[in-house]
Amino acid sequence: MLKTVAVNEAGLRIGEDHPNAELTDAEVERIRSLHEADGMSYSQLAEKFEISKGAVAKICQYKRRAQFAVRVKAVDTR
Template sequence: MRSVPVNEAGLRIGEDHPNAKLTDGEVEIIRQLHEEDGLSYKALAEKFEISKGAVAKICRYERRAQYPVKWKEIQE
């Protein structure tokens, strides 16, 4: 058994979501590289092998911006 974060609807969020392509750490690195170092969406998209649109949504906190409301036990 393992604990995973869930939102208010009880759905898994962040890197524990079944469709997540990036870890939570990678998301923070993307935001940091854009905000502090000024890397473009295109450069970040190429570096992390995701679309430019996905990078834009991550940097604008439209994606991967949920915080856990509770934790749920799952079997692996």
């Protein structure tokens, strides 16, 4: 079965389509929103989303999950 996934300029999967992704794109946006708009701490967010405080910090600082899709490609999901 073929699935369309987002890829970066190098042709590698990004965001929730990356094989090692633990969070959806919506969850990443929610983390950033809760931190920026609501002032939740990294510790609170880490507990809420069951990820490390360091991962939350990198997401909120746009050091992780900050790439934009350049194009999409079809991949085999078998």
